[in-house]
Amino acid sequence: MATPHGRSIGLRDVAARAGVSVKTVSNVVNGYAHVSPGMRLRVQAALDELEYRPNVSARHLRQGRTGLIALAVPELDFPYFAALANVVVHAAERRGWTVLIEQTSGDPDRERAVLAGIRSLRVDGIIFSPISQLDDELGRRTDPTPMVLLGERAVAAPVHHVSVDNIRAAQEATEHLLGLGAKRIATIGHEPHRRGTGTLRLQGYLEALRQAGITPNAALIAETDGYHREEGARAMRDLLSQGEPPDAVFAFNDLLALGALREAVDQGIRVPEELRIIGFDDIEECRFSCPRLSSVRPDLASLAETALDRITASLRDGLPEPDALESQVRHEVVARESTIGREPA
Template sequence: MRVSLKDVALRAGVSIKTVSNVVNNYQHVTPAMRARVQQAIDELGYRPNLTARHLRKGRTGIIALALPELGNPYFAELAAAVIDAAARHDYIVLLDHTGGLREQELLVSQGFRARVIDGLILSPIELEPEDLRGRAEQVPLVLLGERDYDLPYDHIAIDNVAAARKAVRHLIDLGRTTIGFIGARRGRSQPAQLRVRGWREELTAAGLPADDGLVATTDGWGHADGARAMARMLDAGRRPDAVFAYNDLVAIGAMRVLSERRLRVPQDVAVVGFDDVVEGRYGAVTLTSISPDKTAIARMAVESVLARLDGEEHEPRRVRADYSLIERESTRGRG
């Protein structure tokens, strides 16, 4: 039989209200009383009925997380961080895969799952501001990613221009002077545009040429895209002494081609990626990368949704998440 609050209260010799206060982590319970109740909880194996708790508040206990590429390690790692952050508040996460397609992003943002979720965390690729400006759905929405939306929703992102400049500055400080960029996506892609902008600004600030012939476009951001772009650049007779890639997958693909062409990383060509995914830490040459604070992004996203659910009134916030440059063998070599 399921252990109830009443069972715990009888075992601890306290009121049901006191047990409820301990379970809900209310601060006014004395340490001695909390320990007494916790001992009874442990002895009986009590587990809170989270569904009932949420239903009493008129909630489902579910937050939806809509991402463009669940197969991309960055988004997979971010999803895991959001699930962990939500669990700390006794919420579960429903994952939606939009494929970066506008029609799927519209479907999700306009309330496709509104009846079963309390809030939505969305990382859009193709949605335009007007798509969200007329949103009628009242479920709280938090935006992730680098597209710039002037909208009444909390938006959590890193500063892509500054992060790209940091990556390029690292290469310049190592004495590299012919620095390419791989991953300038064809069509609309604000994150790629911002990272190219950072690449260009830092080279210009250092008095180095921002050579458009060393900017390689790609159709996607996977290993194969990076490999094809690196091969095209080399086949065109353009050999940089460093490459900054849109993301780690593109960088890893580029390094594969460099190895096949008998070019050493980092001696001949240094490489920096973006996202700091686990794969980049375990290759034959470990990858230097810009590392967004995925744990903080997840925590802030979940807390933003819950704050709106709790009725907190504040102006929509544009939150800049932290990032760092993690130096590894692809630029520093082996120590």
């Protein structure tokens, strides 16, 4: 709404309508706690009546900020990263930030450029999901822009880190299969020359087997060169060609699992009667595959909120002590038809 003179509604207009000081209106708009409930309701009524909209850009400028946050991810055509970008954008909007998205394609040079700063743009913070080995670069990072790493930290560095407990999550996925009676559980997604998420998920898988008294079989650990559907299908073909094929598969992401599922069905394998399959990430496609795919669901909303909280805190207070830089978000195993079958009508 605008005033009769055509200018935008400001704090002074709201203060005049509510009969309070401009400072009180500012306190309510900025969410300060030391305003009485009655006064807050009075000011809020004036804000609503006048349809006041804060000038976020001006606020950022007064604080010496741009109002821009960068999100750097490997591939936007990965459903997981598309979903992550969606929740980050919406969470940032609620805080008055605009998100710039940088796709690195997993290229080491482009990921190093993110560490050095998002091109020539000035941003208030960076949320970064790297897949390259950037140990030295992280340790030497000099760019003062607050950064939050998503995924696995390869080296101690002065940046926040938010992740899922991949070891525990993978262990629970494998335990789900064990609990259904599986004995020859294969895993798809091991990348022996890359440290990170896959290494931790393999560790969780092996721990679940150890606790179940099962000796790991190297023939059941299928290596891949990526996490795409075709890699999952190829790995599944190799596993099914063995003299004694697996009776269950834990794939390190849902695209691998969906590729494996397609290959198994094409070979006439009944899922889950003859082969149980579970993935990781719980992308939307899991609910529409046939059969519907079981998966590990990370709390993406919490991941986004926590990352933005850490950037906000860094802008306000600087970095905390090193032991306060690590955060983990919740996860859960979502059982569907690919492991437990179709529920009776």
